[in-house]
């Protein structure tokens with residue numbers, strides 16, 4: 463089933479006041495022994511923007527995404543998340559503080575969906591809400607709304623092994639949106655998919671994220687995936703060597 467045929471016009475949730483910078487990395491460096499993974503990166507991302515991060519293997523894409531997402535702390539530099547009227551210094555938070563931030567303010571989609579195999583699609587999507595204190599019944603209801611919106615009506619009780627690769631990625635897309643995070647990070651979300659399924663997954667990811675006023679930061683090797691984003695940033699040897707805005711951010 464094509465997700466685009468079953469989605470409504472707007473996603474189940476919206477972010478109020480989508481304007482201005484939502485995430486800013488400044489002077490980011492990271493080295494691993496003799497390897498310089500990031501050599502001083504400045505990147506400010508606007509609300510509602512989709513940004514593709516590209517570059518050859520080893521150029522620092524995943525390291526940058528992980529620093530922005532608070533998975534890694536940079537050796538130097540800062541990461542600020544502007545949210546709910548205030549700035550959060552992501553890089554300065556404790557490991558526990560960053561884990562809490564990742565759970566409540568960020569969504570993630572990885573190359574393999576990383577769904578929990580023993581849970582149904584709806585339970586996988588409901589989990590971030592339940593971890594945030596939403597009761598099971600309400601969390602399941604919101605999860606089912608997202609899954610239906612992404613064209614997975616009738617599949618909400620299936621386990622990941624009973625879904626195709628593209629369907630599993632749509633479950634991962636739903637799971638990344640369900641707490642209404644201002645920023646969603648995706649690392650090669652279509653890397654394991656054929657080109658038709660890749661296109662369908664990108665449609666779902668973009669519509670679900672920027673369609674509700676959220677921001678998407680996506681690492682990809684695929685030019686056709688990057689071409690669908692508002693902006694393409696290219697890294698080389700841990701530095702941004704190209705930064706082009708290719709589309710208007712909806713207001």
Ligand SMILES: Nc1ncnc2c1ncn2[C@@H]1O[C@H](COP(=O)(O)OP(=O)(O)OP(=O)(O)O)[C@@H](O)[C@H]1O
Pocket residue numbers: 494497498499517518519520521522523524525526
């Ligand atoms: N945990 C680590 N230990 C040592 N070196 C690392 C580690 N993580 C990354 N690196 C090195 O840092 C550099 C940047 O890695 P990174 O994964 O950010 O690149 P990438 O652009 O995402 O690459 P790819 O496209 O292959 O995924 C590479 O030279 C890599 O080998």
